[in-house]
Amino acid sequence: MSQQSSKAVEGGSREGERRRTILRAAIDVFARKGYHGCRIADVAREAGVAYGLVYHYFKNKDELLETVFETGWSGFVSRIRAVVEAEGPVGLKVRGITDVAFEAYRVDPRAVKVLIVEIARSPGGHVNRQNAFTDTIRMCAEMFVRAQASGELRPEVDPLLASALLFGSIEMGLTALVLGLVDPSDTEMLERARQQIAGSFLHGVLTQDAAAAEESWKKSAMRSKSAKLL
Amino acid sequence: MSQQSSKAVEGGSREGERRRTILRAAIDVFARKGYHGCRIADVAREAGVAYGLVYHYFKNKDELLETVFETGWSGFVSRIRAVVEAEGPVGLKVRGITDVAFEAYRVDPRAVKVLIVEIARSPGGHVNRQNAFTDTIRMCAEMFVRAQASGELRPEVDPLLASALLFGSIEMGLTALVLGLVDPSDTEMLERARQQIAGSFLHGVLTQDAAAAEESWKKSAMRSKSAKLL
Amino acid sequence: MSQQSSKAVEGGSREGERRRTILRAAIDVFARKGYHGCRIADVAREAGVAYGLVYHYFKNKDELLETVFETGWSGFVSRIRAVVEAEGPVGLKVRGITDVAFEAYRVDPRAVKVLIVEIARSPGGHVNRQNAFTDTIRMCAEMFVRAQASGELRPEVDPLLASALLFGSIEMGLTALVLGLVDPSDTEMLERARQQIAGSFLHGVLTQDAAAAEESWKKSAMRSKSAKLL
Amino acid sequence: MSQQSSKAVEGGSREGERRRTILRAAIDVFARKGYHGCRIADVAREAGVAYGLVYHYFKNKDELLETVFETGWSGFVSRIRAVVEAEGPVGLKVRGITDVAFEAYRVDPRAVKVLIVEIARSPGGHVNRQNAFTDTIRMCAEMFVRAQASGELRPEVDPLLASALLFGSIEMGLTALVLGLVDPSDTEMLERARQQIAGSFLHGVLTQDAAAAEESWKKSAMRSKSAKLL
DNA sequence: CATGAATGAGGTTTCATTCAT
DNA sequence: GATGAATGAAACCTCATTCAT
Numbered sequence: 022m023s024q025q026s027s028k029a030v031e032g033g034s035r036e037g038e039r040r041r042t043i044l045r046a047a048i049d050v051f052a053r054k055g056y057h058g059c060r061i062a063d064v065a066r067e068a069g070v071a072y073g074l075v076y077h078y079f080k081n082k083d084e085l086l087e088t089v090f091e092t093g094w095s096g097f098v099s100r101i102r103a104v105v106e107a108e109g110p111v112g113l114k115v116r117g118i119t120d121v122a123f124e125a126y127r128v129d130p131r132a133v134k135v136l137i138v139e140i141a142r143s144p145g146g147h148v149n150r151q152n153a154f155t156d157t158i159r160m161c162a163e164m165f166v167r168a169q170a171s172g173e174l175r176p177e178v179d180p181l182l183a184s185a186l187l188f189g190s191i192e193m194g195l196t197a198l199v200l201g202l203v204d205p206s207d208t209e210m211l212e213r214a215r216q217q218i219a220g221s222f223l224h225g226v227l228t229q230d231a232a233a234a235e236e237s238w239k240k241s242a243m244r245s246k247s248a249k250l251l
Numbered sequence: 252m253s254q255q256s257s258k259a260v261e262g263g264s265r266e267g268e269r270r271r272t273i274l275r276a277a278i279d280v281f282a283r284k285g286y287h288g289c290r291i292a293d294v295a296r297e298a299g300v301a302y303g304l305v306y307h308y309f310k311n312k313d314e315l316l317e318t319v320f321e322t323g324w325s326g327f328v329s330r331i332r333a334v335v336e337a338e339g340p341v342g343l344k345v346r347g348i349t350d351v352a353f354e355a356y357r358v359d360p361r362a363v364k365v366l367i368v369e370i371a372r373s374p375g376g377h378v379n380r381q382n383a384f385t386d387t388i389r390m391c392a393e394m395f396v397r398a399q400a401s402g403e404l405r406p407e408v409d410p411l412l413a414s415a416l417l418f419g420s421i422e423m424g425l426t427a428l429v430l431g432l433v434d435p436s437d438t439e440m441l442e443r444a445r446q447q448i449a450g451s452f453l454h455g456v457l458t459q460d461a462a463a464a465e466e467s468w469k470k471s472a473m474r475s476k477s478a479k480l481l
Numbered sequence: 482m483s484q485q486s487s488k489a490v491e492g493g494s495r496e497g498e499r500r501r502t503i504l505r506a507a508i509d510v511f512a513r514k515g516y517h518g519c520r521i522a523d524v525a526r527e528a529g530v531a532y533g534l535v536y537h538y539f540k541n542k543d544e545l546l547e548t549v550f551e552t553g554w555s556g557f558v559s560r561i562r563a564v565v566e567a568e569g570p571v572g573l574k575v576r577g578i579t580d581v582a583f584e585a586y587r588v589d590p591r592a593v594k595v596l597i598v599e600i601a602r603s604p605g606g607h608v609n610r611q612n613a614f615t616d617t618i619r620m621c622a623e624m625f626v627r628a629q630a631s632g633e634l635r636p637e638v639d640p641l642l643a644s645a646l647l648f649g650s651i652e653m654g655l656t657a658l659v660l661g662l663v664d665p666s667d668t669e670m671l672e673r674a675r676q677q678i679a680g681s682f683l684h685g686v687l688t689q690d691a692a693a694a695e696e697s698w699k700k701s702a703m704r705s706k707s708a709k710l711l
Numbered sequence: 712m713s714q715q716s717s718k719a720v721e722g723g724s725r726e727g728e729r730r731r732t733i734l735r736a737a738i739d740v741f742a743r744k745g746y747h748g749c750r751i752a753d754v755a756r757e758a759g760v761a762y763g764l765v766y767h768y769f770k771n772k773d774e775l776l777e778t779v780f781e782t783g784w785s786g787f788v789s790r791i792r793a794v795v796e797a798e799g800p801v802g803l804k805v806r807g808i809t810d811v812a813f814e815a816y817r818v819d820p821r822a823v824k825v826l827i828v829e830i831a832r833s834p835g836g837h838v839n840r841q842n843a844f845t846d847t848i849r850m851c852a853e854m855f856v857r858a859q860a861s862g863e864l865r866p867e868v869d870p871l872l873a874s875a876l877l878f879g880s881i882e883m884g885l886t887a888l889v890l891g892l893v894d895p896s897d898t899e900m901l902e903r904a905r906q907q908i909a910g911s912f913l914h915g916v917l918t919q920d921a922a923a924a925e926e927s928w929k930k931s932a933m934r935s936k937s938a939k940l941l
Numbered sequence: 942c943a944t945g946a947a948t949g950a951g952g953t954t955t956c957a958t959t960c961a962t
Numbered sequence: 963g964a965t966g967a968a969t970g971a972a973a974c975c976t977c978a979t980t981c982a983t
Contacts, residue, residue: 039967056287060952071969076954155432178451182424182444185432186451189423190416197415202385210409217412225451269942290977301944303980312978499946516747520973531948536975615892642884642907645892649883650876657875662845677872681915729963750956761965763959772957 040078043068047089052131056086093132094153097125105160111168112223112235115187118161119219122191123211126198134199137192158184173231183226194218270308273298277319282361286316323362324383327355335390341398342453342465345417348391349449352421353441356428364429388414403461413456424448500538503528507549512591516546553592554613557585565620571628572683572695575647578621579679582651583671586658594659597652618644633691643686654678730768733758737779742821746776783822784843787815795850801858802913802925805877808851809909812881813901816888824889848874863921873916884908 046068050059061082065072079085104117126133158181165180174180194214198205203214223235276298280289291312295302309315334347356363388411395410404410424444428435433444453465506528510519521542525532539545564577586593618641625640634640654674658665663674683695736758740749751772755762769775794807816823848871855870864870884904888895893904913925 061954062952073955073970074968077967082953155430158427158432177447179443179447181432182427182447183451185423185427186420186448189419189421189426191419193415193419193422194412196419197388197412200385202388202411202415213409214412217407217409218416221408221413221416221452221455223455225453225455291979292977295945302946303944304942306979307942521975522973533949533976534947537946542974611890615890618887618892638911639903639907641892642887642904643911645883645887646880646908646911649879649881649886651879653875653879653882654872656879657848657872660845662848662871662875673869674872677867677869678876681868681873681876681912683915685911685913685915751958752956755966762967763965764963766958767963 039070039074043070043075043078043085044089044092047085048093048129048132048135051086051089052134059086061085089135091153093136097121097136098153098157100125101157102160105164110231110234110238111164111171111173112227112231112238114164115223116219118187119191119215122195123215126195127211130199130205133195137195137199158188161187168231172228174226175228178226187222190218190222269300269304273300273305273308273315274319274322277315278323278359278362278365281316281319282364289316291315319365321383323366327351327366328383328387330355331387332390335394340461340464340468341394341401341403342457342461342468344394345453346449348417349421349445352425353445356425357441360429360435363425388418391417398461402458404456405458408456417452420448420452499530499534503530503535503538503545504549504552507545508553508589508592508595511546511549512594519546521545549595551613553596557581557596558613558617560585561617562620565624570691570694570698571624571631571633572687572691572698574624575683576679578647579651579675582655583675586655587671590659590665593655597655597659618648621647628691632688634686635688638686647682650678650682729760729764733760733765733768733775734779734782737775738783738819738822738825741776741779742824749776751775779825781843783826787811787826788843788847790815791847792850795854800921800924800928801854801861801863802917802921802928804854805913806909808877809881809905812885813905816885817901820889820895823885848878851877858921862918864916865918868916877912880908880912 043064047059047064050063050067054063061075062072064085065075068075075085079088100121101118104114104121107114107117122133162181162184165174165178165183168174169176169178169180174183197203197214198211203210205211220239224232227235273294277289277294280293280297284293291305292302294315295305298305305315309318330351331348334344334351337344337347352363392411392414395404395408395413398404399406399408399410404413427433427444428441433440435441450469454462457465503524507519507524510523510527514523519542521535522532524545525535528535535545539548560581561578564574564581567574567577582593622641622644625634625638625643628634629636629638629640634643657663657674658671663670665671680699684692687695733754737749737754740753740757744753751765752762754775755765758765765775769778790811791808794804794811797804797807812823852871852874855864855868855873858864859866859868859870864873887893887904888901893900895901910929914922917925
C-alpha cells in the first residue's frame with residue numbers, strides 16, 4: 022500500500038524495480054529477436070528472474086508486449102505533445118519533433134527499434150498500438166491546421182497527410198539507421214540526417230514567408246549547435 | 252487479374268495455376284492476420300486446397316512467405332527500375348515512382364499492405380526482404396546522385412537519405428490509407444495524396460531551376476490527368 | 482467423404498476407430514485416476530497415439546471429458562427411455578430401469594464408475610452434464626405421474642421426488658459396488674442388490690393393488706431368472 | 712453462526728478465529744467452484760487474508776480440503792451416531808437420520824453441497840473421505856441388523872444394502888435441491904421431501920408390525936410438528 | 942498430384958509452495 | 963503472526979512438417 026503511494030513517484034518500490042527490470046529485458050530480447058523469437062523464457066533469463074515472475078507482473082505475453090509498447094510510446098508522445106503545445110513558429114516545432122525522435126534513438130536505439138520495426142507496423146488486431154500511432158499523427162495534424170490558418174503552411178497542403186508524411190520521413194530516416202543503410206555510429210551523419218529530414222519537409226510545405234523565417238533561424242542555430250549536443 | 256483468367260500468361264500450366272492460387276491465398280491471409288496469425292492451415296483453407304498440398308509446392312512456411320514477398324516485391328522493383336532508368340528530369344521520375352506505388356495499391360491493396368507492414372519483420376535475419384528493400388533505396392539513391400551532378404538536386408542534400416525519405420513518405424502515405432486515417436475509397440483524396448507526396452518531396456529537395464521546370468510540367472499535366480487515370 | 486456416410490453406420494471408418502480408441506482410453510484413465518490425474522499425455526499413451534492426435538479429434542481436455550460423458554450417458558438414457566415408453570405396469574418399468582443400470586455396470590464397470598463418481602456429481606459449470614441428469618429424472622417423473630393417474634402409485638407420493646429417490650437408490654447401490662462396500666465379483670450379491678433396490682422402492686411407493694400385482698410377478702420371475710442370467 | 716460472533720465457543724483464541732475464517736472460506740469456494748476451481752488464492756481472497764497465511768494454518772492444499780471435509784462430516788456423523796445409539800424403534804431412528812441431514816442442509820446448504828458433491832472424488836485414494844462415508848453406512852447397517860433381529864426389518868432385506876439405499880435416497884433428495892430440481896426456498900416442499908424419503912424407505916423395508924407402529928407414530932407427530940421445527 | 946490424419950517439439954500458462962521481510 | 967513476491971515443475975495447447983494412401 023504505502024509502497025505504491027509513497028515510493029512509486031519516480032524510481033522507488035521494490036515491486037516497481039522488478040517490473041521495470043522485466044520490461045527492460047523484454048525490450049532487449051524483443052529488439053534482438055523480434056516478436057517471434059521473443060519467448061517468455063528468454064525474457065525471464067535476461068531479467069534474471071524466475072519463469073513465473075513474468076506472469077506475476079503481466080497477465081500474458083501479449084500484455085507484456087503491449088506494455089513495452091505503451092511505456093516506450095507514452096514517453097515519446099508526451100515529449101512530442103510538449104513540443105506541439107509550446108509557443109513558436111511551426112518550423113521550430115517540426116524541428117523539435119524530429120529532435121525528440123532522434124534523441125530517443127540516441128538514448129536507447131533498441132527501444133526505438135522495437136517501436137519502429139516491431140510494433141508501429143504491427144498486425145491489425147492490436148487496437149491500442151494503432152490508436153496510439155494515429156492519435157499522435159492527428160495531434161500534429163491539428164498543429165498543421167493552425168499553421169495553415171496563420172499562413173505558415175501552404176494552403177494547398179493537406180494537414181493530415183502532411184503530418185503522416187512528416188512521421189513517415191522520420192520513421193524511414195531512423196529505419197535507415199536501424200537497417201544499417203546508414204552507419205549509426207557516424208554522429209555527423211546522424212546530425213545531417215536530422216537536419217535534412219526537418220529541412221526538406223519544411224521546404225516542401227512551408228510558404229515563402231515562413232521558409233524565409235526558417236532560413237534565418239537555421240543560420241543562428243548553426244553557430245550554437247555543437248555546444249548544445251555535447 | 253489477367254493471371255487468373257488466362258492460362259498461358261506466364262508458364263500457365265495447371266500446376267502453375269494451383270501454385271498461384273496458394274500464393275494468392277497466402278497474400279490474403281498474410282494481409283489479414285499478419286505474419287503471426289498466418290498458419291499453413293489458413294492458407295490451405297483460403298486456397299481451397301488440402302493441407303499437404305501447400306508443402307507440395309513450397310518447401311516450408313518460410314519459403315512460402317519468402318515467395319509471397321519476392322513475388323509482390325519483384326514486380327514493384329522492376330517497375331521502379333523502369334522509371335529510374337528512363338530518360339527525363341528527376342522530378343518526373345519521382346512522380347513516376349509515386350505513381351507505381353499508388354497504382355500497386357489500387358490493383359491490390361492487400362498485397363501492398365503485406366509489403367508495407369511486414370518489411371523487416373519476422374524470422375531473425377531474413378536477408379532477402381531487407382536486401383530487396385535496401386537495394387531499391389540504393390537504386391533510387393544513385394538516381395539522386397546523378398540528379399545532383401546535373402544540378403537538379405540541391406547540393407547539400409544527401410542522396411541516400413533523400414531516397415529513404417522519399418520511400419518513407421510514400422510508405423506512410425499508404426499506411427495512412429491502410430490504417431484508415433484516410434478513407435481509401437475517396438479517389439479524389441487518393442489523387443491529392445499522390446500529388447502532395449511527390450510535390451512536397453520535390454519542393455523540399457530540388458534546386459530552384461528544377462523546381463521551376465517542375466512547376467511548368469505540373470500545369471500541363473493537370474489538363475490531361477483525368478484521361479490518363481481511367 | 483465416402484468414409485463418413487458409407488462406413489460409419491456402426492463401427493467402420495478409420496477415423497471413427499481412432500476417435501473411439503481415444504475415447505475409450507480416456508474412460509480408462511478417467512476411471513483409474515479421476516478427473517485430476519487424467520492428463521492428456523496419459524490418454525494419448527493409453528490409446529497408443531501421439532500427443533497431438535487427441536487435439537485433432539477433440540478441441541481441448543474439457544471437450545474430451547464432455548464427450549466421454551455424453552457418449553456413456555446417451556446410451557444409458559436411450560435404454561432407459563425405451564423402458565419408460567414401453568407398455569406395461571410401472572413396477573415392471575422400475576425393474577427395467579434398475580436392470581439397465583446394473584447391466585451397464587456388468588458390461589463396463591469403469592465407464593459406470595466415471596459416470597457415477599466423476600461426472601454425475603460434478604462441479605457446477607458443466608451445464609450439459611446436469612441437464613442430461615435432470616432430464617432423465619424428469620422423464621421418469623412423468624412416468625410416475627401417469628402411474629399415479631392409473632392408480633398404481635400412491636397419491637401422496639410426489640412423482641418428481643420419487644424419481645429422484647429411485648435414481649438415488651440405484652446410484653448409491655452401484656456406488657457401494659464401486660467403493661468396495663460390496664464385493665463386485667459376488668454375482669449373487671449383485672443379483673440380490675438389484676432385486677432389493679427395485680423391490681424396496683416399489684414397496685415404498687406403490688398402492689396395495691399394484692404391490693399385489695408386483696408380488697405375483699416376482700414369484701413367476703424367480704423361476705426363470707437363473708436361466709436368463711447365465 | 713455463534714462461532715463467528717463469540718470468541719470462546721471452542722478454543723476461540725484469535726488464532727482459532729483466523730483458522731476458522733479460512734476454513735469457512737474454503738467451504739464457500741469449494742461449494743462454488745468444486746475441487747477443480749478451488750485455488751489457494753481464491754480461498755485467501757475470500758477469507759480476506761494474505762496468500763501465505765493459508766499455509767501457516769494448513770500444511771498444504773490437500774490438508775485444507777481434508778479438514779474442510781472432516782469438519783463438515785464429523786459433526787454430521789456424531790449427530791447420526793447419537794440418533795442410532797438412542798433407544799427406540801428403527802422407524803424413529805430412520806426419521807432421525809433424515810432429520811439430521813435436512814437440518815444440516817437448512818443450516819448451511821453450501822457445506823452440504825460440498826459433502827454431497829465431492830464425496831469420493833478427487834486425488835486418487837484419499838482414504839479418509841471414503842472411510843468416513845463407508846463407516847457411517849456400516850454404522851447404520853448394524854442398526855439394521857439389530858432391527859432385523861428384533862423383527863422390525865423384513866428378513867429378506869440385506870442390512871448393508873438397506874443402509875446404502877437410505878443414504879442414497881437422502882443424498883439424491885438433497886441433490887435434487889442442490890441441482891435446482893426442487894425449489895430450495897419452498898419450505899413446505901422441503902418438509903414433504905423429508906417425510907417422503909423416510910416414509911417410502913420405511914414402507915419398503917419394514918415388517919407389517921413395525922409399519923403399523925410407524926403409522927400410529929406419524930399421526931401423533933403431525934399434530935406437534937410445526938412447534939418442533941421452529 | 943492430392944489428401945488430411947498423424948506426429949511431437951516447443952511454447953505458453955497455471956498454481957502449489959517457499960521464504961525473506 | 964502476517965504478507966505477498968518469488969519459484970519452477972508440470973500441465974495444456976499449437977502448429978509446422980511428414981507420410982501413407
